[in-house]
Amino acid sequence: MNQSASKQASQSSQSIDSLEELCAHAVELEHESAGRFHQLADSMEVHHNAEVAGLFRELAQLSEAHAAAIEARAHGLALPRIPPWEFKWNCPDGPESHCLDEEVNYLMTATQALRVALFNEEQARAFYQGIADHTGDVRVRDLAAEMAAEEREHVRLLNEWLERQPPDLEPADDLDPPNVPE
Template sequence: MNQTASEPPSKQESHSIESLEELCAHALELEHESAGRFHQLADSMEVHHNAEVAGLFRELAELSEAHAAAIEAHAHGLKLPQIPPWEFKWNCPDEPESHCLDEEVNYLMTATQALRVALFNEEHARAFYQGIADHTKDAKVRDLASEMATEEAEHVSLLNEWLERQSPEAEPADDFDPPNVPE
């Protein structure tokens, strides 16, 4: 490599994961965070009487929890590294499925907007795993990362189906009780 010490690593190098232990550690964090965020979105949709989309988010949370359980089973017997949050190798500034679009999430969002946020995050998770599969030299890491990318692609397909069934974009609801912000 012709890289000096002061240059940042390339995207490929900074996202390189070469051990099953490191992949499992990243995947577990991603899936647990994802499940928590989907539960939050479901709660928000329920509060705003959108039971259908709340149900979708609950289903996605359950899928994330199932993926986490499968990863835990796969990691059984492995010594997973304790990775500080600032050393996680995500595609987004923070976790791929959690904070990428937090500024877009608000209590007045429509179901379509909520689905787009989830789709954005699932696409980033798929790209994260696919990038690992594409760049690793380890066959076991490649196989597991490819499997995880396929699972995230299934989430993307599910969300695209839901988006296709949504009625045309509605305007966000009027805020009859806006936050009290001092001027």
């Protein structure tokens, strides 16, 4: 990730100073991620791109499992209800659901889908690291650092998946492109 994106992630997250607020952000981040991956999978299925649809479903399940783990960890905490416009990340959606719309299309390959997921995991890692770097609360710092480490592990896993992909092929030509006015 470039230095500017890392700086933005750090600046947007610096005011999270309670475990409750951190957990509320983390749960929402994972639910947003799962929701976006399900949407992408549905879209790929409609366009008969079964391989990429399956990959997006698998990524959605991983996000759902991570959300469940965070919810279990937050059991007993009174998580605040945060309006969508008050979440402290630097993009309209959560860091793991930023989609790089120009990168996503119905003809995309598994390699391209994994690159989108990798970008999102790197954004999430930067988000949590920014919290750990700027909070004054030791418990928040420790949990945020642990979450950043988990995201680093997700990045490592996705890089392994990418290494197992065949050489990146260009997507098939779109024989019936959308009619978009210029």
